[in-house]
């Protein structure tokens with residue numbers, strides 16, 4: 050066994066094996082894997098091996114498709130039988146809402162190149178005669194589904210990796226991890242067969258692919274990973290004679306069915322049937338500590354627990370009433386709070402990588418391995434893997450939070466989450482100081498990065514939103530909130546934004562090398578993207594500069610709240626690798642200790658004027674001005690900017706002052722018609738302005754020229770130093786964008802049938818080559834002020850100035866769309882600038 054390697058992968062399950070394989074494929078061969086038992090001896094060996102491409106996040110869906118398509122390749126390369134059964138799969142809907150969900154998934158699949166098909170219950174029954182069509186309203190067929198042999202797949206990955214130079218060591222347990230003086234890692238290993246100490250393996254990188262023990266491996270470096278294992282059961286019937294008859298007559302090799310209403314999956318297993326279910330009241334396994342002595346073992350089945358689901362299953366698939374159950378498998382596997390994997394580099398621990406929390410290793414393992422290898426070897430995952438990045442959770446995702454959310458997620462595995470649905474578990478986890486005040490105004494709450502945020506304020510009854518793919522009961526109230534801002538003044542809580550403070554003598558130079566726009570002088574704000582080395586957008590910030598009494602500069606960065614850990618990780622890494630010469634830099638993540646309120650609308654200035662001692666006229670406190678001051682008697686930072694696109698201010702104060710600030714502003718605003726507004730109204734107003742936002746229009750797969758942000762990238766500015774991504778941005782500019790972000794007004798229909806875009810709808814263009822899907826919607830919704838249903842999305846640059854005809858497919862309906870050449874609201878920016 051080597052005692053030194055560039056990379057050590059900890060864990061020989063399907064995920065670790067895939068990471069190892071993809072690293073060697075990327076050309077890194079000084080790589081090794083350590084496994085404390087035999088390969089697959091975590092959760093992999095008892096997996097049902099099902100694979101499918103459907104996922105709520107289309108980017109994850111694309112990586113699942115990659116995984117499914119990889120099996121033929123590794124089987125051929127390794128000579129190992131992966132037991133591939135590409136049977137095709139059916140997702141069954143038993144209600145119109147579930148059918149809407151399938152229509153949406155089907156439409157999304159179009160721009161990802163997925164070949165799904167919507168079928169009637171009768172057609173579904175023809176494909177799989179074991180289901181009773183009377184329980185269903187329709188189904189989606191995907192030919193890229195089936196099942197594999199989990200052990201075969203894991204060994205095939207391992208074999209291919211070994212052929213390319215990787216070393217695999219079984220019965221080697223990593224029992225501790227320490228940091229060497231030179232910043233590399235020492236893995237302390239033990240031979241579990243001989244029960245003897247093996248000393249240390251030193252490595253530059255290690256990957257935690259510890260599966261059922263990933264949490265324990267994390268603890269070795271002080272991390273408490275938000276993952277938890279759940280017990281999962283599936284049963285296998287006695288032999289079913291009808292299966293052979295069906296094979297003969299249908300000429301099909303097998304089938305795979307997901308019954309969304311019954312919350313179960315079913316397929317054939319040899320000459321038997323396999324039925325698995327995700328019961329509502331799932332049971333966590335090893336909630337606090339996974340015993341190292343646990344091996345290739347099963348848990349005691351508890352059929353009573355899944356009895357309710359089985360009763361539904363036996364109706365939906367009547368054949369189960371005729372045959373006996375031969376075997377019941379109960380095994381544990383891990384989940385993150387939202388059910389997606391937890392991958393990528395660990396903040397503040399260079400060389401420490403995660404590839405864990407993978408709940409569908411046979412559907413996702415390949416994509417996880419590929420993006421991990423890209424990330425480690427190229428510095429970028431190469432795909433939009435935000436949905437899997439471990440940075441989407443912060444330290445607030447405590448074990449109890451995780452326990453609650455994982456159980457919720459498990460019980461909802463096959464349930465629809467509507468686009469406006471806020472899930473109930475682990476709520477009120479973090480609250481800002483004015484939570485009770487907003488509650489008393491009937492706030493309807495959502496959760497963002499663990500914090501309760503007001504979505505809108507109900508005025509007509511119970512503070513609840515009905516969940517739907519169409520317009521909810523929030524629609525009319527949000528229209529009132531928008532009107533209050535556009536015609537008077539509104540107040541909105543901004544505590545959920547991410548806030549960072551950068552200080553030190555090297556702060557300006559460091560920021561100049563990090564952000565693409567000019568860093569503002571003291572007293573000013575600037576809007577700026579941040580790029581990675583590939584020139585793609587990894588941040589979209591407002592940066593402000595203030596000076597203290599001694600004249601030292603202090604910078605504030607405001608960005609997306611959900612990306613706080615993602616950005617902090619990048620900032621800290623850049624500080625580590627690119628500390629500016631001749632100055633110190635200190636970064637503080639302000640978190641919820643710095644709270645915020647924003648007032649916006651034509652009356653915002655007069656409200657502020659009553660509470661401040663400085664001249665708030667446009668001449669003295671103009672657009673993008675920024676100052677340290679007092680509002681009432683509260684010490685604050687005030688910036689002349691808001692995301693509403695209107696005249697407005699963002700006001701930041703310490704959490705201990707937020708209640709007072711809120712009361713002061715609200716009282717002063719009352720005579721001017723001040724009204725609370727929430728995130729939904731804010732989103733409506735930014736759509737009115739045609740502004741993109743982080744996580745939808747701005748993501749690491751787009752460059753600034755595609756995203757219409759080129760004006761904030763200072764390539765030719767002599768005062769601007771070199772910055773991360775500059776060369777790539779210059780090359781992208783010269784080459785010209787391949788796609789462009791475009792704004793549309795869409796005919797969303799009327800009455801109860803009206804449906805706005807929510808994101809990921811395919812965009813159709815009827816050009817010289819015919820009518821075809823050319824792009825996708827990134828976000829959309831109703832812009833109440835301009836009374837337009839707005840969609841934003843990316844289309845090929847060659848079509849970006851075309852007048853169409855354009856159509857957007859929303860819930861299976863083709864809606865005509867008009868490309869807008871300017872924002873519906875205040876395109877010149879006169880309102881926000883004057």
Ligand SMILES: Cc1cc2nc3c(=O)[nH]c(=O)nc-3n(C[C@H](O)[C@H](O)[C@H](O)COP(=O)(O)OP(=O)(O)OC[C@H]3O[C@@H](n4cnc5c(N)ncnc54)[C@H](O)[C@@H]3O)c2cc1C
Nearest residue numbers: 060062064085091092093096097099223260380409410411
């Ligand atoms: C009953 C059941 C049915 C399932 N059905 C499906 C399905 O149909 N489709 C699907 O895609 N997924 C399914 N899954 C889930 C699937 O099994 C998991 O997603 C997958 O096994 C995760 O693989 P992994 O490599 O992350 O973890 P694991 O398989 O748990 O592998 C982790 C490995 O790391 C090793 N290890 C841990 N710590 C150390 C250490 N410190 N030192 C050395 N080695 C260490 C362990 O021994 C283990 O072998 C099912 C799971 C169960 C339980």
